[in-house]
Amino acid sequence: MGQGTRDTGHIQSLHTEMLLDEYHENLPIFKKMETVVMNRLRACLEEKKIYVAGLESRIKTEKSLSGKLELKGQKYSTLEDITDILGVRIITFYSDEVDLISALVEKLFDIDWDNSVDKRKMLETDRFGYLSLHYVCRIPASMCTDPAMPQLNQLRFELQMRSTLQHVWANMYHDLGYKTEVEIPVEYQRSMSRLAGLLELVDEQFIQIRKEITDYRRHVQSMVANGNFDEVPLNADTFRGYLNLKPFKRLADKIAAINQAEIYEDNLMPYCHILLLMGMRTIGDLVRMYNDCNEGAYQLALIQLAGTGLDIVASSVVMQNLCIVFVLKKGFGEAGLVRLFDLLYGTSEYNEQRAKRVFEQAQKINLIGCL
Amino acid sequence: MEVNINKENGKTLVKLDGRIDTTNAERFQNDICPLMEGDDLDIDIDCSGMTYTSSQGLRAFLMLQKKLMARGGKLVMRNMQPMVKEVFDITGFSNIITIL
DSSP, X not given: OOHHHHHHHHHHHHHHHHHHXXXXXXHHHHXXXXXXXXXXXXXXXXXXXXXXXXXXXXXXXXHHHHHHHHHHGGGOSSGGGOOOSEEEEEEESSTTHHHHHHHHHHHHSEEOGGGOEXXXXXXXXXXXXXXXXXXXXXXXXXXXXXXXXXXXXXXXXXXXXXXXXXXXHXXXXXXXTOSSGGGSOHHHHHHHHHHHHHHXXXXXXXXXXXXXXXXXXXXXXXXXXXXXXXGSBOSHHHHXXXXXXXXXXXXXXXXXXXXXXXXXXXXXXXXXXXXXXXXXXXXXXXXXXXXXXXXXXXXXXXXXXXTTOOOEEETHHHHXXXXXXXXXXXXXXXXXXXXXXXXXXXXXXXXXXXXXXXXXXXXXXXXTTOO | OEEEXXXXXXXXXXXXXXXXXXXXXXXXXXXXXXXXXXXXXXXXEEEEEEEEEOHXXXXXXXXXXXXXXXXXXXXXXXXXXXXXXXHHHHTTGGGTSEEO
């Protein structure tokens, strides 16, 4: 090895040491930046009610930074030139949400456009591979300042945005030990590209399915709202839409009035499954059940609650009593009630005792087998 | 009403004995207050010794459940006597709280 090569190596080593010293000095600032960025992103996503599959961050370790400097240390004069010491990643459910998230990020942070890159647009139309949007950002002074840490608004961080499936592909790629596409052996490049293409198709299919489901929900909501109940199949979407019309409010109020009780609005959705098992196929079937059973449901509540002084009831007591009365009017008797309670609360010996008690109460108010 | 709180394998075990009624509901609420604000996420209440609960008791259980769920936790009540279980049934609270 010649004197010149030894000198160059020595200078490089000194340069790396200098950058690593700078890294250690600035570590508390990067930690503060990480907290500020993550808290702001979390708050913003929550405020806008945007649900993401993942929000993660990491500060580059000394080992990882050393490796990077070893490979391309001469590229960086100071630590400020390295933009990914703090890295943040937002993983969306759908690929089309990446643009929505990026618009949000642009409003929150100062973007260094010269160093930001949309990898989605870098691939030729006939190539498949890494798809992700990378922004290099700074924390604006309007978001957070600290006189003791002026670098808080000077140092940059990298924010990556990609869909879950894009993330899966990138993770698998990384797990194989490759950082860039050119490093992978040629014979495997085609396999990885093929998988990237497949996942891109799956991403598009998910977006299409989401659109169709949204259209379907709008359609059935309008059918429910228009009162075409017999044409509306009973399922979770239509049941939810029907509940929005508050069809059981009158009965709930009537039951609450027994003890001047407060009504706690709980979730009635678990009853959708029960109604389907009881043979209901349309919202029209549910309307008929209500019309046939609501007086019995009230009478049952009256015999159970009157005189107890219990002044709080869950709104689901309406559905519970309607189902009980329906089962009894259909002639399924005590055994039918046990089955109903097993479905609602899980099997237990207590359900038999309860069925017996409710059956006796129902006999007193002539509810049995008259539908 | 006696409230005994113990921790076992990261789970908070609560044992209730006696009646919750108008005379002691406020004290009961105070007794379980630490469970609502502590680090406990999984709370298991043994109700084998509980002989009655009034509406105030139901409200306290509901509040506890809501606080736990907001933090990703869970409330389970077990070994309820039939007379107490009936209170939960006829008010619809069996639909809200997990009773084993």
